[in-house]
Amino acid sequence: MPTIQTNSYIQDFMDNVKAKNPAEKDFHQAVHEVVESVYPYIVNHPRYKDAKILERMIEPDRIIIFRVCWEDDNGNTQINRGFRVQFSNAIGPYKGGLRFHPSVTLDTFKFLGFEQVFKNSLTTLPMGAAKGGSDFDPKGKSDREVMRFCQAFMTELIRHIGKDTDVPAGDIGVGAREIGYLFGQHKRLTNRFTGVLTGKSLEYGGSLIRKEATGYGCVFFVEEMLKNNEQSIEGKRCVVSGSGNVAQYTAEKVIQLGGTVVSFSDSSGTVYDPSGVTQEKLEFVKALKNERRGRIKEYADKFGCEFLEGKRPWNIECDVAFPSATQNELSLDDAKALVANGCQALGEGANMPTEPDAVKFLIENGVLFGPAKAANAGGVAVSGLEMTQNSMRISWDRNDLETRLQNIMKQIHSQCLQFSTDANGTPNYVDGANIAGFVKVADAMLSYGIQ
Numbered sequence: 001m002p003t004i005q006t007n008s009y010i011q012d013f014m015d016n017v018k019a020k021n022p023a024e025k026d027f028h029q030a031v032h033e034v035v036e037s038v039y040p041y042i043v044n045h046p047r048y049k050d051a052k053i054l055e056r057m058i059e060p061d062r063i064i065i066f067r068v069c070w071e072d073d074n075g076n077t078q079i080n081r082g083f084r085v086q087f088s089n090a091i092g093p094y095k096g097g098l099r100f101h102p103s104v105t106l107d108t109f110k111f112l113g114f115e116q117v118f119k120n121s122l123t124t125l126p127m128g129a130a131k132g133g134s135d136f137d138p139k140g141k142s143d144r145e146v147m148r149f150c151q152a153f154m155t156e157l158i159r160h161i162g163k164d165t166d167v168p169a170g171d172i173g174v175g176a177r178e179i180g181y182l183f184g185q186h187k188r189l190t191n192r193f194t195g196v197l198t199g200k201s202l203e204y205g206g207s208l209i210r211k212e213a214t215g216y217g218c219v220f221f222v223e224e225m226l227k228n229n230e231q232s233i234e235g236k237r238c239v240v241s242g243s244g245n246v247a248q249y250t251a252e253k254v255i256q257l258g259g260t261v262v263s264f265s266d267s268s269g270t271v272y273d274p275s276g277v278t279q280e281k282l283e284f285v286k287a288l289k290n291e292r293r294g295r296i297k298e299y300a301d302k303f304g305c306e307f308l309e310g311k312r313p314w315n316i317e318c319d320v321a322f323p324s325a326t327q328n329e330l331s332l333d334d335a336k337a338l339v340a341n342g343c344q345a346l347g348e349g350a351n352m353p354t355e356p357d358a359v360k361f362l363i364e365n366g367v368l369f370g371p372a373k374a375a376n377a378g379g380v381a382v383s384g385l386e387m388t389q390n391s392m393r394i395s396w397d398r399n400d401l402e403t404r405l406q407n408i409m410k411q412i413h414s415q416c417l418q419f420s421t422d423a424n425g426t427p428n429y430v431d432g433a434n435i436a437g438f439v440k441v442a443d444a445m446l447s448y449g450i451q
Helices: 004-020 025-043 046-050 053-057 106-122 143-157 176-190 210-228 245-256 279-291 297-303 332-340 356-364 378-392 398-419 429-447
Strands: 062-071 077-088 094-100 129-134 166-169 237-240 263-266 269-272 306-309 320-322 345-347 368-370 421-423 426-428
Touching (some): 025 053, 025 429, 053 429, 062 143, 077 106, 077 166, 094 176, 106 378, 106 398, 210 245, 210 320, 210 398, 245 279, 279 297, 356 368, 368 426
Parallel strands (some): 237 263
Antiparallel strands (some): 062 077, 077 129, 263 269
């Protein structure tokens, strides 16, 4: 149990964070979770406290904000805002995705960049942490409009990135098309063919299983949690939220491991398929979402199952839950429903999809909880492997890469167990992930002295 002194320190720490970073609620949430886990460890290892490592770690190395002007198909000038938050390069070049979505703010990228510090540390690969993107919305834009925006965006971003400095990747709104335009503009301006971006197409240096990696990795992590509890995914009934990339490949790996997926969702609602998603049904979802950009209700119409309009899947009876859509999609009431319906394990496929009070409730009720910075690290892990392949001018085959990914997720699980605290006889993977990620970065920072 936290002591009065610990609670007082955390409160004072967070008051200072909020005063310096007003109105950045997502960043406050991410920092608070880490401080709660890490401060008791710091008390027992005073070298970190004496050097004020935690205070230094929450401050990004630099924040870059810039104007992006481009011309639409009607000849009108459009203006967007670009961001790159380079959070920490203590253990390697900055690494993290670019997100194009009209809702993003500086808060979005600070929260994601801070989470990336610990996630990248856990992968065991030499990667620092960054995040960036723009409030540009690719939806509804022509290919030529997206191209012009990406070229304008890269013309400014190029000043701040490089294969040994900062290696961005894709994220929401930044897929193979956008990465191609960004990489092409970088190559055009530098006259160099380097691994400055990951998530590239195979034809020009991309890696196999990159699109599958986050979903596959999340399932591998949950499988390790279950194995540690003498269980497995096989035979488990699983609910998956979302229907995009992460959800699709989470479902695919669950099916391959003998589990049963009974749901997908999007912003319009949830489909509940009690008979289970087959590979054939999953291929329909991939075509629906990746090619036609349709609504998930079409799945219910085609396969004759229930559509829960405006609902998320957390009231469906399940053994394992995979929140794979967006941040803060799972509330305390949802957590109570999951526990009441027999949920034994949860793997966060999305970034910070579970609200803090829901996380605590799930852990206190014995649910094996895989936090995002551990469970969804598979995507950035394979991005790191793409960096390695680019540097070596080689390409590993699919089986080799999937084996490497699975081994990385096992290593992440082992690190979390090593540093986890006990939650009524169940490992607290949130504490384990935060402390394990912190220690590697903190030790590197100590090595450099004060900077």
